Amino acid sequence: MNKDFKEIQSVTIIGGGNVAWQYNNFMTKLGINVNCISSRGEIREEDLKSDLIIIAVSDKAIAEVAGKLRIKDSILVHTSGTVDIEVLNKSAENYGIFYPLQTITKGIQIDFSNVPLCIDANNEKSLISLKLLAKRLTDKVYEINTAQRQELHLAAVFANNFTNHLLGIAKQILERKNIPFDIIFPLIDQTIAKAKQNNPFDVQTGPAKRQEMAIMENHKSRLEDDEREIYEILSNKIIKKQNSLKQNK
Amino acid sequence: MNKDFKEIQSVTIIGGGNVAWQYNNFMTKLGINVNCISSRGEIREEDLKSDLIIIAVSDKAIAEVAGKLRIKDSILVHTSGTVDIEVLNKSAENYGIFYPLQTITKGIQIDFSNVPLCIDANNEKSLISLKLLAKRLTDKVYEINTAQRQELHLAAVFANNFTNHLLGIAKQILERKNIPFDIIFPLIDQTIAKAKQNNPFDVQTGPAKRQEMAIMENHKSRLEDDEREIYEILSNKIIKKQNSLKQNK
Numbered sequence: 001m002n003k004d005f006k007e008i009q010s011v012t013i014i015g016g017g018n019v020a021w022q023y024n025n026f027m028t029k030l031g032i033n034v035n036c037i038s039s040r041g042e043i044r045e046e047d048l049k050s051d052l053i054i055i056a057v058s059d060k061a062i063a064e065v066a067g068k069l070r071i072k073d074s075i076l077v078h079t080s081g082t083v084d085i086e087v088l089n090k091s092a093e094n095y096g097i098f099y100p101l102q103t104i105t106k107g108i109q110i111d112f113s114n115v116p117l118c119i120d121a122n123n124e125k126s127l128i129s130l131k132l133l134a135k136r137l138t139d140k141v142y143e144i145n146t147a148q149r150q151e152l153h154l155a156a157v158f159a160n161n162f163t164n165h166l167l168g169i170a171k172q173i174l175e176r177k178n179i180p181f182d183i184i185f186p187l188i189d190q191t192i193a194k195a196k197q198n199n200p201f202d203v204q205t206g207p208a209k210r211q212e213m214a215i216m217e218n219h220k221s222r223l224e225d226d227e228r229e230i231y232e233i234l235s236n237k238i239i240k241k242q243n244s245l246k247q248n249k
Numbered sequence: 250m251n252k253d254f255k256e257i258q259s260v261t262i263i264g265g266g267n268v269a270w271q272y273n274n275f276m277t278k279l280g281i282n283v284n285c286i287s288s289r290g291e292i293r294e295e296d297l298k299s300d301l302i303i304i305a306v307s308d309k310a311i312a313e314v315a316g317k318l319r320i321k322d323s324i325l326v327h328t329s330g331t332v333d334i335e336v337l338n339k340s341a342e343n344y345g346i347f348y349p350l351q352t353i354t355k356g357i358q359i360d361f362s363n364v365p366l367c368i369d370a371n372n373e374k375s376l377i378s379l380k381l382l383a384k385r386l387t388d389k390v391y392e393i394n395t396a397q398r399q400e401l402h403l404a405a406v407f408a409n410n411f412t413n414h415l416l417g418i419a420k421q422i423l424e425r426k427n428i429p430f431d432i433i434f435p436l437i438d439q440t441i442a443k444a445k446q447n448n449p450f451d452v453q454t455g456p457a458k459r460q461e462m463a464i465m466e467n468h469k470s471r472l473e474d475d476e477r478e479i480y481e482i483l484s485n486k487i488i489k490k491q492n493s494l495k496q497n498k
Contacts, residue, residue, distance in 0.1 A: 206410030
């Protein structure tokens with residue numbers, strides 16, 4: 001183990017969004033000395049004396065913020081699931097990634113000990129420092145390189161963003177007939193539990209899986225245009241995937 | 250309360266699929282006298298002497314099975330989320346619906362006490378009998394008419410079938426980079442928890458919500474054709490829905 005690493009005791013967070021809020025809250029609880037500053041104003045020399053500088057701004061603003069910084073001893077990280085680690089290579093000698101794989105909303109304190117934290121760094125001593133800090137925050141620390149991190153983020157779009165939109169549509173459909181949304185909560189829970197324990201494709205159910213064309217036509221006739229377009233493409237993709245699984249058996 | 254109703258003590262289940270298996274298993278555990286018969290062979294007179302006859306076959310086979318039956322005293326039900334209650338009106342004087350709103354797999358015994366059971370009947374005494382039985386099976390009994398039941402089934406396609414397919418894609422993406430599926434489980438759990446507690450559209454996150462076009466183009470370039478088509482349509486629908494929410498504020 002590299003003895004040269006530094007234990008992180010003070011942190012500066014640049015940014016005022018969801019991730020900045022969450023890190024600030026949780027690190028402060030752990031007794032870490034946290035200094036939060038805006039990404040918009042001038043960044044003063046004394047703000048950059050913390051052991052760790054976290055750029056927690058939107059993906060498209062990271063390069064601009066990094067461009068303002070020249071950091072010598074501290075470690076500089078960003079928190080994005082998509083932006084390359086090398087965006088930081090002109091701003092610091094020691095740099096890395098501190099990416100929380102969780103859907104984070106400002107104002108809702110989440111249980112951080114269950115959040116997978118994906119870390120990466122440009123050298124071993126920085127990686128050790130980041131890992132030690134990460135392990136204070138959560139039980140789930142993963143060393144993930146840029147290519148893997150980008151793939152993770154892409155998978156998360158399907159598992160989180162798209163799934164959420166589908167649940168919104170389900171609620172919208174139920175409300176049109178005055179049916180409470182919570183009637184389908186047990187179904188949602190069971191769907192998720194089964195998908196986690198299996199390859200989801202192997203436990204697919206429903207009219208598309210069974211190729212019940214008459215039911216699907218009836219369903220489509222009762223949907224609004226935007227809902228119907230989603231219904232069509234997802235049904236077609238389920239049919240195609242299930243057929244290809246059958247052929248490979 | 251109608252005093253004329255009959256307490257159901259014996260049940261005949263016609264069919265050998267997932268729902269038949271599940272009802273047979275769970276009712277037998279409760280001490281109900283269950284007789285399971287095939288939908289394909291001849292149905293004998295003595296099989297139809299139970300208090301309740303359940304047609305638990307695929308949607309498209311219900312009419313055919315019902316066509317073989319002429320039932321006088323017993324209650325006849327089917328278990329479908331989509332087929333009209335009136336498909337049974339020539340086969341029995343007392344008929345109804347016994348639709349479990351859950352994703353059910355043969356061989357996996359689920360905790361039925363958490364399954365919403367949707368019931369309906371063509372007269373009050375049958376409805377009372379079915380409700381009393383339903384309440385022995387689960388805490389969640391809903392009286393749902395045919396129009397509502399069909400809408401429920403449609404909502405369930407979005408919340409269950411389509412969500413499951415998206416989780417399959419997420420796993421497929423991760424496996425291409427040797428990342429374990431379970432790294433995104435906390436994200437999935439949080440997504441579901443947030444969607445339940447809110448209108449999902451109001452807690453939407455991700456690149457489509459933020460209209461980060463460059464990230465979305467990058468994502469699409471890394472997807473297979475079928476994945477990309479789903480990505481495109483869902484991203485476009487999220488953008489459209491979020492814009493319409495903004496305009497209505």
